[in-house]
Amino acid sequence: MGFDIHRFQGVVDEELICSICQSVLEDPVQIQQCEHSYCNDCIREWLKRKRTCPQDCKEVSEKDLLPASRLLRNLLGRMIITCDFVDEGCSELLSLDALQSHVSTCVYNARRLQPCDQGCGEIIAKNEV
Ligand SMILES: [Zn+2]
Ligand SMILES: [Zn+2]
Ligand SMILES: [Zn+2]
Known part of the structure; x- marks a missing residue:
């Protein structure tokens, strides 16, 4: 479960939002094949029920989850939150x-x-x- 968008100052870039919980990525991972990013907890919960990427329905298994790129993590780390x-x-x-x-x-x-x-x-x- 990510961070509530309303806790952030200013506009939150779409790239930093998890499409499962609609919140700002927490502990993000990315899917190897399509590079979509999700919160670690969100995508692992999701994969228990479905074996696909929520955004493009490509087949995914837990071993396809990689730590999110340094760029993404750096951007997230600099976001200002209450x-x-x-x-x-x-x-x-x-x-x-x-x-x-x-x-x-x-x-x-x-x-x-x-x-x-x-x-x-x-x-x-x-x-x-
Ligand atoms: Zn999430
Ligand atoms: Zn995807
Ligand atoms: Zn405080």
Whole structure:
């Protein structure tokens, strides 16, 4: 499942959208024969039900999936997206490359790991304090 298009700043290029989930590619792979790109999770789910490329109906099997090209991954990595916790109040804008490391330390992330403030020295998730 990709990233919601509405989380991105400006216009999202069609090439960066997964036609299965209609969202921006997450962990993209490409099909060897036709070079169509999809989210890794989306196309693997799809291939469990159908053995074809969703866009051109060519026959595909799981071994035809290759990591997406460096160009595509670089373009994706530079896209500017809002934090996962924008609804909780985080106003950060990040490149997709930086998103994961931000989210894991975002002050709005209830699952963020932090030292226990009772002083027991344990590292625990914030919502389990
Ligand atoms: Zn997808
Ligand atoms: Zn295709
Ligand atoms: Zn944040």
